[in-house]
Amino acid sequence: MHVFTYACLVSTQAQVLYDFAAEPGNNELSIREGETITITNQNIGGGWIEAKNSKGEVGLVPEDYIEVSAEDDEWDEEWDDVKSSGGYAESEAGEGGAINRGGAHGSSMKIALNNGEVGPVWAYPDYQLDCVVADPKKGSKLYGLKSYIEYQVTPTTTNKPVNHRYKHFDWLYERLLEKFGSAIPIPCLPDKQVAGRFEDEFIKMRMERLQGWMTRMCRHPVISSSEVFQLFLSYKDEKDWKMGKRKAEKDETVGVMVFSTIEPEGLPDLDLIEVEQKCEQFNRFTRAMDDGVKDLLTIGNEHWKRCTGPLPKEYQRIGKAFQNLSSVFTSSGYEGEAALTDALTAAGKTYEEIAQMVAEQPKKDLHFLMETNNEYKGLLGCFPDTVGVHKAAIEKVKEADKLVAAGKITPSDKTTMSKRASTMSYSLQAEMNHFHSNRIYDYNRVMQQYLEQQVKFYEMIAEKLRHAHSRFTTM
Template identity: 30%
Template structure:
């Protein structure tokens, strides 16, 4: 796939296409070294995907869910988008930005796609996906993303949307040709240094992806136990205490037995409440954490292709260097363009690593606090029952 993506042609001949696009790669120790520079006119932003609403067309023959997209940049403008428009945006980004990680969309579903629980799950996942795109210093400023989050689209007014859609689809600056838009600030890193940083990530990536998959699989099983086993077993304990309390109730003469009976009922009530907590509070935090780290499986899955192209390009350049400058017409240009490619790959690696640290810190801290609250609520239920005994 080295030739498939046009990298060899870019390295040997560059690109003569003119474009207003410009992407710069800088050097900042705080950002991990080589890093994407923010677009001065369009920095990264966040967005919300809200208010899913079922719509119809073709006289009710076709149904769909439309989501409202709120962003910081559109002057409080709200645009409606269906899943197929998210799918269009994903396709445009994958085709254009071959050397940037574009996470996959949540999978499309046919059966049950209008059920409330599925619609809410899909809304959350689309919001996570879109925020990942809009936080990227390069993607957030790209025309497809800007068109997606700002262009109004209605059945009666779709000319602007279609015009922007055609512009994006006819964009020639995609795959390796897009590298023509990239410049970089010279750093004190040699080509060998940059290659060594990339190689270090090559060693990390498979293990990180594998362990995140293992973690998500474990969390899924744990969630299943919460709702299918723990909740049921705890409800069973509640029922057993309730039956035990009814037997205690039969003794109406022994001193203190009524108080014992009432306290036993409190125990039954406490366990019933705990079962409800396992179904709701205990599952929500773990589910949210699982959704967010599953996104990282999709991000990490983007890297093998990127790294394979970079490795093939490096071998290509080494062969040219071994044969000598006279073997190509623009030797210095070839070397420079290979440096552009290496800077792009390392900038994306460093951006991923920085986001990973920030995200996982937040995700795990949030999970721990939610689990603390969950178990504190369980403790509170048990404490309320315990204090009734004399």
């Protein structure tokens, strides 16, 4: 329980998140949003704590209606506020806190897997979910003792923004990893970072990466329709969010259990050899792509360094050399020098401008190429684990005959295991097909963007030089 955790650490003061009107005769205390209260007893239980307001009035308030500092610390690991509360939280599950999110699969709902043109595919929704991560705002709690950045996340479905801090994204990541990690590679979030995390440049970069991560999650039919993801994108209010969080953390259909919810509709069971072959094929491909992506990143990094380091310096020196020569020429005292020296100075300045352009260009093109490849590097890094789960299942099926012979499992158990392995293989195929179609889309888009910006860059240089050229007189 976060109240307890922090009471002794920092302060027993808390801020009121929502209005609460005390029911008369219940020993309750009315509180108003934004008010600061002092906690006098956090060991009441049942979701209540005892607090004192600024007027000195004491009474019980709902624990969820207030907040102390547990969530202020962006890098702390202290957020399993429910789990640490022991036997308490259970009581709320039935209280109607979690909204029934329309169209979302609950943990017990089936994940459809169809036979598409390219083989097994996930069931894609008619409408592709997306969201915008924007408007990072600095907030503070505990009277400025703790600061954080809050991002506005607006799903295209509702167009209603919700606010989330990095730690909420991280919470979502952990839930998705736990629940779907065996079947779907869940890419890591952009790195945590302590130093400089309030600097504009960093905030912008993190926002961009969170946007990339969210877009990828939105695009995934299984993830985007999951209850936890829907909660994250469209919780109604703080209470709804807290309820939903607790529910998600109690979800038991996680790990390999997720395969039990996958239904390969109209797909025949695969035999072991086919399963193994598919698995090996994907393994080879993802490893080869991982190498290719890392290679491109290495080269991209070197190119970035050259483009922002020695290359613009050289153009600048060329520019300076022209301008220097121009000023020497000016000192000649010779008549009719001005046309040349003016043109030479202009040419020199042009090269200085080019230096500037060269240095700034990577942010306009190479950056996105690198970001996309970085995303894929992260995504590809998840595949060995996903593939590992499949390999383990295959090994189990291989052992099944012995186990049946030894009387340790029934032939029916063996059939179930084979069926499960087949389902896993189908879902891996569906996942690979999802991966491929996204990859084709992403690389098409990023290459187009990269080349478009490169074209503009070289055209602009040519234009600048054409202008510089025109200043020299033909004799």
